Amino acid sequence: MLAYLLRRLAWAIPTLLAVSFLVFIAVRLAPSSPVEAKLGEKATPEQREQLLHHYGLDQPLLVQYFRYIGNIVLHGDFGESYVEEGRPVTQNIKERFPVTACLAITALLFAALLGLPAGALAAYYHNSWFDRALMAIVVALVSVPSIVLGPLLIYFIAVQLRWLPVSGWESVDVTLANAIRFTLPLPRYLVLPTIALGARSAALLARFMRASLLETLRQDYVRTAIAKGLTRAQAVRRHALKNAFLPVLTVLGTNFGALLTGSFVVETMFQIPGIGYDSINSISTRDYPVIQGIALLVASIYLLVNLGVDLLYGVIDPRIRQEAKA
């Protein structure tokens, strides 16, 4: 198990290197440069050149890249923002990532708590009115991206009914036992973004859960269990659900990654100061170090989530544990 884990982590290194290289090149291929964004319309050619030199952007691309990677590997230094000079990229991420993570987690919870039971019930009451109605809702929600759902929620819930704020992110500091301190968002700022971000995942999870459970219910062992005298409900509860959940777990994991990156749109729409909002801003100001830092962070999260899911898979399905050992 440990060897497997180490092997997987070792594989993450070339993946992250590839990501860092691609992002590094891609941001530099985009037209314009941080210099125009920073100096505005009044800059002289000399000032532009000076600033390019100051950032080291006048060096050959490969030199720039190896310097960047070298600083990360040797000093753990991801660079400083161009827009806010002297502000380390890691500081930006430290402040903003918890916000994004919090939103992604609540959206995932929302999706799981709504989607999984709904999907299971739809499979259990297969072909009933409930099943059909739910699938209709699922199709609708899967087809509506957050960029459409968000404004609809804002218009009806925030503007017309004025139940919740249009946008924003206000938080409170919580202290547990006078020792552990953390910051949590006020729920009323969290509700609409959570729904906008999580609704599609909820629908997808419901669909997967339903399909998976239907598939499982057709298996011989479930029929055997019912033949041995269990009621259908008992058979589902004791035998089918767990096995049906297995493929859904993968979806749940990859969904978490998708929610983290999907929050880019939602954060911008709801003015939530997370890494998504930050990266959109950084792209428009060509703040290369910040864009690169966030890209590496998101890639690392994807790798970790996938690894986590694979490990969890092993915990739930002994066959995979066996394979990993072999």
Added chain:
Amino acid sequence: MRLKETQDKNAPFLFHHNHLHRRSMALLLLLGFGLSGLVVGCTTTPHTGEGSGVPPGTNAGASSTSASAAGNVLRYPLTTDPTTLDPGTVQDGTTIDMLQQVYEGLVKWDEKNQLVPNLATSWEQDTAGTTYTFHLKHGVKFHNGKEFTADDFKYSIERACNPATNSQTVRDYLKDIVGASDRFNGKANAVQGVKVVDPYTVQVTIDSFKPYWLGNLTYPCSYVVCKEAIDKNGGKFDENCAVGTGPFMLKPEGFRRGYQVALTANPDYHDGKPKLDGILRPILKDASTRLSKFEAGELDYTQISPSDLEHVQSDPQLKDKVKMFDRARVWYLALNQDAANSPFVKREVRQAFAYAIDRAAVIKDGLHGLAGPLNGILPPGVLAYNPDVKPIPYDPARAKQLLAQAGYPGGKGFPALSYAFRNDMPEVQEAAEVVRNQLQTNLGVTINLYPREWSIYLDERNKKILPFSHGSWGADYLDPQNFLTTLLHSSRLVNGKEDHPENGVGYKSPEFDTLCDQADVEHDPQKRIALYQQAEKIAIDDCPWVPLYTQRDVELMSPRVQHIRDSLFGHLPHVTTTVTP
């Protein structure tokens, strides 16, 4: 084997106790930590609100109770992130509007668009007109309690001009002060032309007589900053040393990077305490979010795009809240003679474009009527503005004739043009579409719309690869020098001999240059006006630009906002503004 595990009699329901599912539960619980914490969290210390240096009730507002919760705080959005908190380097209008509440200069604009005293109570010029002696107001205090004196003004100018400050604006607005360019070019440690006579008197000497010069001192790079606060912050300029003398204070806890800026009223303001307790500026980049927040009562006013006007006017709740403000900003078609293979080097082509454009239709169809007419180069409000100036009229037949004379009969052989404009203003796109249609119909030429991100637009302009664009210029001060000389004099060509490339259209006219050169130093105001008007006439006929319209800002303003003061540059600092609960 396979069935054994699942046929176990104790096989659980999804969330029942079983060691596997305990782990799943643990995972879900871990994920749920944030959510469960929310319930706990609600009773603890809020991040904003009283005691945090943020005006009470500035909790960006939610629900129908937000208007009353906002108390005596004015809420209006920042449409972009503040680019800096340093008045020495700021150059974008959005950030200037925020910083002018915090910092001030010796003089300021009033509602009649006149230069009036501010930190200086009066001033006089010597007979040569090159030395200004300013008498400073007594008892003015910085937000940290320190008294403002002449030394602070000298320090502020020298700091802004310090090459380490890396200010682009000092090269425009302070370069006329004797010794300023030596300072920003790193050749001197002080600015020779700024002399402290006594704590309440300061003398500024400029390099030659410039009747328009005083207007430069309204630009933020000459605003007064506090040396002690900056030194205490290790010389770095950020929210920890944003200490000015203005009507509102920016405290570090009021500055939430990328999210909002909260300003608190300065109780010791030298012109009397502001009527507001504070100002809240949430950063809202998206126009539809701003509109939604206004509709939901979470903002007191917000600028809207002319393209939103139809929606706003069809809404009985909103249509009475529309307010319009004229600005000293002109929009024009830049016909760049400097771009490679530009067809605009031929005067007939430039004139053909001018004759082919129906300005009234651009304003009506492209801007929903929300712009002022512009017949020449100078907008209303600027000295030497002539309401009777004769523009090139709309005359499609004459346009076709001129284009044929230039060698492009019916547009044949004319290169397809990319029509560049900044992509972050929907109304500009709409106006550009109308212009394109007129040109294509009236001249038979091919025009492709070329929306550009602002930084890309600048980059391409500097590389001289934009032959044709939708440009604009906002007045720095209301003198014709700031339009005619600054924008069209050959010394201001991109990469030309002057420091600044404002003449982005490659216009070179010796006759025009001479008139501007004379007018810029003319002592007799009437003669000066006449010279500028002659220069303007030449520029209209030569068509380096096609004037299109002057800007009119459209705002939605809640009736609870009163006594707001406005000028051609924008709203003035909110000293008199009130909000009713």
